Amino acid sequence: MNANEPLTPEAQLKQQERSRKRKAILAGGVVLGLGAAATLAAWSDDVFADGLFNTGAFELQGSTNGTTFADYDGPAGPDPAETARLSFNLDSETMTPSQTVYAPLTIATSLDSDHAGSFTLDSVEAAGKYAGVLTYRIFTEPTHGANCSAASAGNLSLVTWAGLPTGSPVNSPLPPVTLPLQVGANQAADPVPGRQHLCIAVTLGAVPPTALPVDPVRIANQLAVEVADAAAPTDETPTTVTWVFNGQSTDI
Secondary structure: OOOOOOOOHHHHHHHHHHHHHHHHHHHHHHHHHHHHHHHHHHOOOOOOOOOOOOOOOOOOOEEEEOOOOOOOOOOOOOOOOOOOOOOOOOOOOOOOOOOOEEEEEEEEEEOOOOOOEEEEEEEEEEOOOOOOOOOEEEEOOOOOOOOOOOOOOHHHHEEHHOOOOOOOEEOOOOOOOOOOOOOOOOOOOOOOOOOOOEEEEEEEEEOOOOOOOOOOOHHHHHHHHHHHHOOOOOOOOOOEEEEEEEEEEOOO
């Protein structure tokens, strides 16, 4: 095409059409460029969340006076290892055949226990020459030691899973647990589910003797004690009976 010659109308239209396409392409390039710049400039941020997890405390404690509590984890427990020595209403080391002595025991959680729970009797173990002639019963009472005596223990509720109604021999299997006793968290006070007040009764012989003039139970008890004496005539060591209570925390 000669540059000195004027463009024909058809050539002018083609040139204008190419110019419009170039402008559209450039405009599209500008739009794409602005879009890319906007993406690079977008803000980003994070949100963090966490949780804290630990174990709660649950510790059963016992009290022989209703006010002073200790862990009493037994001879195999952590130091200081100890067992609660029950205080019987009569001298349990000078008993006669068929005699029953009574001692209170209160069980609660420790002050730093986060959980409430329940407990049952795990075992009753005895060692000594009278281990074969001692029987026991366990009652619950409203307060520590309030009715733990021969005069009023008959009005207390018997803990059936802790022995037979008429008394269980020590070192004997325990009945099935029907309903564990409840205790509150942080050594919660009365009423239930705070502390549990128990009364432990121990008889030298079978339980209970009758009031008949010639009582076959008393005769049998005396005979059993005499046999035990004859088997170890020089052994003056007191027979030890240990009640082991086991507790479990309440799931929350």
